[in-house]
Amino acid sequence: MGSKASAPGKAILFGEHAVVYGKPAIALAIDKRATITIKESHRDYTRIKSDDLDLEAILSPETGLKLKKGEMGILNYILKALEFYHDSTPINIKLKISIPIGAGLGSSAAVTVATIAALDNYHKRKSTLPSIARRAHRVELEVQGAASPLDTSISTHGGLIYLDKEKIEQIKGDLKDSLVIGYTRSEETAKMVKLVKERMERHPQIMNLIMDAIAHITRKARKALKSDDKECLGELMNINQGLLDAIGVNSKSLSEMIYTSREAGALGSKITGAGGGGSIIAYSHPDRTGQILESLTARGYNAMKANPSTRGVLIQ
Ligand code: MEV
Numbered sequence: 001m002g003s004k005a006s007a008p009g010k011a012i013l014f015g016e017h018a019v020v021y022g023k024p025a026i027a028l029a030i031d032k033r034a035t036i037t038i039k040e041s042h043r044d045y046t047r048i049k050s051d052d053l054d055l056e057a058i059l060s061p062e063t064g065l066k067l068k069k070g071e072m073g074i075l076n077y078i079l080k081a082l083e084f085y086h087d088s089t090p091i092n093i094k095l096k097i098s099i100p101i102g103a104g105l106g107s108s109a110a111v112t113v114a115t116i117a118a119l120d121n122y123h124k125r126k127s128t129l130p131s132i133a134r135r136a137h138r139v140e141l142e143v144q145g146a147a148s149p150l151d152t153s154i155s156t157h158g159g160l161i162y163l164d165k166e167k168i169e170q171i172k173g174d175l176k177d178s179l180v181i182g183y184t185r186s187e188e189t190a191k192m193v194k195l196v197k198e199r200m201e202r203h204p205q206i207m208n209l210i211m212d213a214i215a216h217i218t219r220k221a222r223k224a225l226k227s228d229d230k231e232c233l234g235e236l237m238n239i240n241q242g243l244l245d246a247i248g249v250n251s252k253s254l255s256e257m258i259y260t261s262r263e264a265g266a267l268g269s270k271i272t273g274a275g276g277g278g279s280i281i282a283y284s285h286p287d288r289t290g291q292i293l294e295s296l297t298a299r300g301y302n303a304m305k306a307n308p309s310t311r312g313v314l315i316q
Helices: 075-085 107-122 129-144 150-157 191-201 206-225 230-246 252-263 287-298
Strands: 002-014 025-040 046-050 053-059 064-069 091-098 160-164 167-170 178-185 267-274 278-284 302-305
Touching: 002 107, 002 150, 002 206, 002 278, 025 064, 025 107, 025 150, 025 302, 046 075, 046 150, 053 075, 075 107, 075 129, 075 160, 091 107, 091 252, 107 129, 150 160, 150 167, 160 206, 160 302, 178 206, 178 287, 191 206, 230 252, 230 267, 230 278, 252 267, 252 278, 252 287, 267 302
Parallel strands: 046 091
Antiparallel strands: 002 025, 025 091, 025 160, 046 053, 053 064, 160 167, 178 278, 178 302, 267 278
16 A cells, blocks of 8 residues: 655745734745655554655654664654654655755645645545645644744645735736746744844834835735736835845845846845745746856856746645
8 A cells, every 4th residue: 555645845925924923925836846655564663765865764663763864854844744644553655855955945844745645645534735734834833833834835735825814815927937046055944933033022113014014015916916017026026135134034145146146137036935044036037047047056056947836735
């Protein structure tokens, strides 16, 4: 008996961090995925393996967890999902992943969502998308301590979504062949969320105004996406970036990537995700993405073109 499920990574277009304070955000699923395969095991332990991450761990009721290769990182999410949604039957779990890890592109949410869906399928449990998203968010909260439902929602549902206070709406927008993502290893999301919270405590009036301004930008961006007003969308991204800098989540390398992509023809570019390292997203006319990609890689940054994906979690 076996089971296989996959889920996409994500990029936030507008509203990261503000979403933690109840403001809306716009995010999209990208065409990079995490795939979890579960097979029955004839041994007396569970094996978790990922060739992509050079990771191998063994989990046994007698000896607990043994990390044979790699880092705990993403494994924590798989283990928590197993603790919540599996019994003690030994299984073999394989993870394939094309989402850059620890770069703020939703790799942990994608792995969590795929693991829960694969476990549901393995145990022949009927589950709905909202239930997968809710349980994946629970796992993220347990592992990270702080997380909005944004990453797990987008990974579950796919598409381009507008999230407002846990209300998820699929929205229209043509972002095909228009996005480049530059990435370095990020700080932990929880750490960046904490830094923003501390600034909020020191300067509540100023920070609340900034969060409100980000909310205005996000609402206007939704309209710009709908009417395909590319110039406006790009400008809104740049304004959002200025405010992300103001709340303290920018870094030298992120700034360098942002200005490099603007010089190479991006209509807009900004941090995507938690910041402090991590990733930027550049938006441009499709004929400029090649130049943006080249300029980023020429400066030694990791970069990739990213297309929106309408596919959320899939049982395969
Ligand atoms: C992380 O991808 C996005 C943040 O807004 C945190 C969250 O929403 O949990 C920074």
